[in-house]
Amino acid sequence: MAKPRKEVKQLTAKNKATGDGVIHNKVNQAGELTVGVIGNPNSGKTTLFNSYTGTRLKVANWPGVTVEKKQGAFKYHNHVYKLVDLPGIYSLTPYSIEEKISRQFILSDDVDVIVDIADASNLERSLYLTLQLIEIGKPVVLALNMMDIVEERGMEIDLHRLHEVLGIPVIPVSARKKTGLDVLMHVVSHHQEIKSKSNHVVVYSDLIEDKITKVTERLREDNPDIYNPRFYAIKLLENDTEIMENCPVDVSGIVDKSYETEIINQKYDFIERLVEEVLLNIQEKAQFTDKLDSVLTHRIWGIPIFFGIMGLVFFLTFTLGDGIKGILEGWLESLSIWTAGGLSTLNAGPILTSLIADGIIAGVGTILTFLPNIAILFLALAFLEDSGYMARVTYVMNGVMNKIGLSGRAFIPMLLGFGCTVPAIMATRTLENERDRRKTILITPFMSCSAKIPVYVLLSGMFFGNYATLAALSMYIIGLVAGLFTAFVATKIENKADQLKASDVKPEVNQLLIELPEYKSPNVYSVLLYVWENVKAYLSKAGTIIFLACVVLWFILSFGTTGYVEDMSQSFGAIIGRFLVPILEPAGLGFWQIGVSLIAGLAAKEVVVSSMGIMFGIINIDSALGLSAMHQTLGAMGFGALNAYSMMIFVLFYTPCVAALAITAQELKSAKWTTFVFMFQLVFAWLASVLVYQIVSLFI
Template sequence: MENLNLAFIGNPNCGKTTLFNAYTGANLKVANWPGVTIEKKESEFNYNNFSIKITDLPGIYSLNSYSIEEQISRKYIEEENIDVIVDIIDASSLERNLYLALQLIETGQAVVLALNMMDVVKKRGMKINIKKLEDKLGIKVVPISAKNRSGLDELIETVIECSSKNKADNVKVKIDNEEEITKKYDFISKIVSECVENKKEREELTDKIDKVLTHNVFGLPIFIVIMSIVFLLTFTLGDFIKGYFELALEFVSNKVLYILQGIGLGPAVISLIVDGIITGVGGILTFLPNIFILFLCLAFLEDSGYMSRVAYLMNGIMEKLGLSGKACIPMILGFGCSVPAVMSTRTLKSDKDRRRTMMLIPCMSCSAKIPIYVLFAGLFFQKYATLVALSMYLIGILVGIIVGVITQKLDKDVKREKLIVELPEYKMPDFKTIRKYVWDKVKDYLEKAGTIIFLASILLWGVLNIGPTGFVENAEESFGAIFGKILVPILKPAGLGYWQIAVALISGLAAKEVVVSSINVLYGIDITANGTELYTILSSVGFKPINAFCLMIFCLLYVPCIATMATIKNETKSNAFTLRLIAFQILLAWGITTLVYQIFV
């Protein structure tokens, strides 16, 4: 068995990830590049007598070290012992993609070009003379289609063939100045005119779609409609499927209770398992359909190529917040989960822009808050439930805009990074890519339910069942109650002056979904009782629809979960910024909720 070390490199949107997934399937090792939170994906597989290791480098346009991604790639190429660099090229935009290829060839390292998207090229009636291209560039070129999984074996065969030949000892990346870049592009233009036949500048399907989607008048309204449909689907379709999940949970819960009683366990243990764990964790699992649909939609928007259009469309509005249109993408991802959203601010080059975007991300209501909206809007606003839930998104966006405008006014020397964004060809999202994206998120959610929410449920059960006097029957005498009551006066002006709510909100720091499981546990709700029980109990203590509305707003705006805060700390490497952000979010949530409550009560 011979070892072969490959590096995959290419422009953003060249289909590199699809190709990587096609080779590696599930056999994937994901870590971070040293010192940064950019994902480093590695995978190994066997081909004939070779054990092949692929490292997926970040998508970049050049090796001129302008961005972190470029620095990582450059360092890797110079320092690691790579056998062959596989440069994945989008054949449908050959000219731009060849610039990076020339830089790579210049390093002296063995390079093989994988000419991807040959299916698109053929459809356009273009012809690329592979032989001529190889002659001009002096390296091997293999036509492939990552999407259709064609040419994959040929590519590996070629790579193996090249690995035995030229291997450079001292690999050095040269940084180009203007003159050198121009020279390279002149050379490329020449190559392309000689190797590509039938290269007509004609209006393509993407241009036709763009005429509508980036339309000067309708572009933004269409975007708003698309996002509304996403959220509408999340709530309506999600809730429909959720009903079946609840039935399943009820069945399991009853069965477990029956079995436990059958074994003859003590009431404390049964209470811990049924009231603590099953109510806490199980309650969260029933929201899986909502989460699934949301991430499915986000994956679709991302993979189709629409997201970069959003960056372009929103550039004007984001400018008013002192940010570039690109900052809009992390914010949209924030509707899914703040953690990847905070990480995706990496695409912004200035630290200041990144921090300001991170400040706004928590205002974009994340999917973990969906259970809270679904439960409380459903109980207290019956037929207006979906409308009320959707209003949370609007309120969040509105608050985000206000915060953005104010912070931009306070900050005198805002140096906005100006937008330059590639608008890739629209494409039918790749099934495998979407499946992987959605499965990763669903897995995260399940893991969260199994770990953080599981532990939080047990902890909460403990805090509520143990008091100064030991195991207490009445939660009023528990440590949880004692602590919660301290916070009641502070939360009262916001319409949330109940110790149970105080405890639930604190437990929500672990993960936002925990607020819901906590309330179930706190009020001793049998989750299988369709929620009406909770409504009756809450109503009896004077908790009205306006209180429910305030609770939702508070949850929308207050400190994001521990995972998000840890990510923000990691990304900014600043305790001070993270702490300031936490204090700011708490004050913001309290202030706005109090305002709303005082106006409407």
């Protein structure tokens, strides 16, 4: 998956940081070296990983962006390094799903060297994990990231003393500015030889040290070739359930209670003294963040400001995007004229001409004109994510989210859902509670994803004139309210079920607990990268799934039981669509064309728009000419503004695309729940659109 980075220039610096003066050449024979990149959340692991491997994994400024283990290989001095990027963790005792992944991998035999990325501007907290990693007994290299920020603040870190006390190499790096990266890999390649001689950095109180010694002896008796008894002894004293299961040793008489708190406190004691010694010129910092927070997380203005920001995001998406869209429409127009001319001079048959002009250009081309809207949306989302505001939203929205039985933390997936449902559902891994995850996965598709934008733009532009933007924006509000309401009802049902099972269980709301990173001005490179990656995904979707869906659609709409048909109402598509007419009738969507386009929308939501382009034989349906032509056709069918709004509602709620469905199945790990989610969204969409259509029909 990763392209090898071009060979780094020859290093002149010797292996100073390990301090032992021995140059190891074993790596020559070893060949591949697996390096696990670990550290606190939001400390820059993925940025570092990207720098080495040339990959473009997503980075942003909130804790929990990476929820999956990602591997990449690169060559350095003729050796292959397998780098593994892991989700961030605060300690080796996991809390949520993505953290379990990290711990399992770090403790496995697959890792040759651990690179611990510490946020140097936040040394005290970062070193807590470092101490735990050293205790594992594997080779650890400490990479002090964000050294540029430390220097900007005028602070200094005594790297030599830090190395001396910890007994591991300490390398200053800046993943963003790509400094220190060569030295880091150089040290890694040499350091793999050193089986940490000194996993004994923290000396605990006499009481605990005695117990560690006793447990270690018992471990050795039972298990003579145990890799690192001290680590296991400490974990057993902490009553770590996983270790206790995997390492069954009788510790009765020694471990009379959990010594976890004592062990944590003594580690922090050690760190406090260490930091006092190595960190010089400590500055009162982050006044900027405090000032900004006093506005953005204000107890009263916090929520209005958030909705104001989101309103602005979508307003820009719809209005600003439309301007640029005009240019693309012009290009599409000339392309279709040029193609039609080209095809006739080539004497292409009518079927081929139809496939290209009516199928591909009408279907795929239309989708491409929405690119500006999509790009602007992702640009805005990238700003939110990279500035540090994302994590604040969980705090601001916590009150609302608690009322519906979720923690404010669940709002991050929902917010990501405005971009794309697939990564949003992945992001639910940071929720530690299984029920919270399920509820969040259920409601995240209600947040209108970027693929629904073409549908909203098309339908609202056609029927709502000056109020088009308003009609489109209303979809976001309706989706959010419906999502919150659904979670509220689900929580009520869960609580009822709990009470039936045991009367003494009282409903427990998961409490908010999240680190708020400091604000920073968004990094131009990572913002543009984020936008580009999403635009690229959109383009490749247009070239693959949407293209394929258009070809299939063209086929079923051009052929019927009698072969190639001129009249679409005789085609296979019409036959299929007519099955749905009675079901969609109460929602004002009882037209076979609508039925077909809604089915096609399961492949990807944009296909709803493509299919209408194909069905109504209009090359570019969102050009002014195309719009009015289609408006007339639809109007003649009896499809008016209310029908259009009802269709927007249906598209908003109904089952997301196949990709989202696949990720739902993967994350829920249950066929039963996946089927439920699928059915629920379908039924919900139908009920909502019927409700809107029927109620509004009463008044007009």
